[in-house]
Amino acid sequence: MTAIAITGIGELTTNDSEVGDGSPLGLLREAAVVVEGGRISWVGAQAGVPPADRVIDLAGRAVVPGFVDSHAHLVFAGDRAAEFAARMAGTPYDGGGIGTTVAATRAADDVTLRALLADRVAEMRAQGTTTVEIKSGYGLTVAEEVRALSLASEVTSETTFLGAHVVPAGSTREEYVRLVAGEMLTAAAPFARWIDVFCEPASTHAFDGDEARTILLAGRDRGLGLRVHGNQLAPGPGVALAVELGAASVDHCTYLSTADIDALAGGNTVATLLPGVEFATRSPYPDARKLLDAGVRIALATDCNPGTCYSSSMPLMIALAVREMYLSPGEALYAATAGGAEALRRGDIGVLAVGKAADLTVLEAPSYLHLAYRPGVPIARTLELA
């Protein structure tokens, strides 16, 4: 097996608190990593790097674990730039615009959708994201949801069935919940690792607590892991339900009660924060400090989607988390890497240690601090080893 030594790493963030400076980031200076067969076989000080078949010298650049974007909606056609501009001029967001994307996605053929998806994954990879979760949810028929998941499964193992994104035009709520939890789930399950529901108070376009419970329990019965969109638009039932059912993650968490935070702190569900959505919808940011101070595990993700955040940039999410949610740059980086891995219940990514995946992101900078310090500048790229 070919051994590739990555040397000249000025600062290495391992996310392994057993090494380096003893912080959760496990920082090493003047470090090197050896990769064999797509896995890390050695991590340590540059001075002690073992012989390798090939050497990549990074000339002092910083390296961080590849970003784990645990929440994205990448299977869609069309865009909603005009809706965005209208929202910035004062039109409020209520989830209703999803229908626009559903129509455009249904109208696109497989070749078109596959090409759009590939472009988006490549765009993410070029910005340092090495794992992305991809949801369906712009099909909303049995055939269209299966198509979306089938396409998604060509590019990631982290596929999520989100038939319960919005009730499509022409269905009653009752009919559609029955379809999602029944025939659609049966058809979608072979292509999905996860099931997700957009859960909000009954007054919105999304699914209420009872509807969400029905769908999530049906998914669990089919062997899918659980995820929830919760508490984005208003205080609601999503967070409590996610924790009660042992979901891997509840995402958004924009509006949290004290009881929600207590539930998260006492449960096993990661709170995934999506500050790009608050940025692009001009909403208040989640209280990330209160979550961290309560001991809640958090992740950062993009929610990349054409409606509420068409950004694929994990570095921007880190910068927003620091500026707007008062995370330290290190807390934000950890949430964007190890946090995302926890939100996907993945032990093999998000940490740079022996035996883990060789997902390395190189920064055009001497330190991970620059991810927040240099907002908007494309300093992160995935290290391509193939």
Added chain:
Amino acid sequence: MTAIAITGIGELTTNDSEVGDGSPLGLLREAAVVVEGGRISWVGAQAGVPPADRVIDLAGRAVVPGFVDSHAHLVFAGDRAAEFAARMAGTPYDGGGIGTTVAATRAADDVTLRALLADRVAEMRAQGTTTVEIKSGYGLTVAEEVRALSLASEVTSETTFLGAHVVPAGSTREEYVRLVAGEMLTAAAPFARWIDVFCEPASTHAFDGDEARTILLAGRDRGLGLRVHGNQLAPGPGVALAVELGAASVDHCTYLSTADIDALAGGNTVATLLPGVEFATRSPYPDARKLLDAGVRIALATDCNPGTCYSSSMPLMIALAVREMYLSPGEALYAATAGGAEALRRGDIGVLAVGKAADLTVLEAPSYLHLAYRPGVPIARTLELA
């Protein structure tokens, strides 16, 4: 002379209200541009493009005028990532950190400084910026200010003498103002188009209104155009002084009184807004809408510098202007292109029309709207024609 036709432009922003949709952006769909000898020789509908020696087909991408970044501090060594992290954790900014960069810059040799500067200009160009103004101000001795301006003049014609950035350690205010307005100005003037002063209330590290006036008038006597850093840290004398002296631009404008806005509306000075600074210092954003509604001409720039905004991304400034300052995406783009050109009193850039510079920025997107709609994503790049 070789004619290059740029075809397949899905949407062309000309900033020429005489063409296209009649808006200030002068939008054309399905357009083409012909370039000869670095100048635009033809603009119009794709269907009418004249023959050319070479064709570049943009396959439906949007094109905008190259960004004009009219405020940047690119001649420096070292970084201040740790100061940034401390500020995000609560340490307030008062301008005092400039001294850190002064020490690092003085310690760097010419070869190092020239390479750092070239990297930064290239980074900007890769993100769609085709003109950048570059200030001195991290030297603060006669020899060091001349060195900075000499290096800057190798990469831009828009060089600005900012000896009056901060009073250096070891000088009294009186001594230093005399030096800046005397010997230092004499030595710097041959390398500078502009003179600038960091003007704030007397309680800060910057220069008060009387000191600023002395320095600006001395610069004007030497034939330099005037620019002012004003009203960044607090309400202060900068804006009124800039308008009174007919400065081309007053930059920051974070804290404005009604009298300041009235003065700007009645004068000939552009208000240059630097929202990256407010982002990176967690300060309130300027009231851009009030300025526009009063008829004030505005520009957007990065203020790229190691202390208060180490971002070189004009697209991020556009996104922040839309999200945080309530500009429309079109107003923000105009300010980042034609506005910057006005702030530099340049008639040859910022507009794509016959006879103007062939400074074209291509978007990996169908519309300029995506500059704000896709925050953090590197969709803009300068079209390299050489």
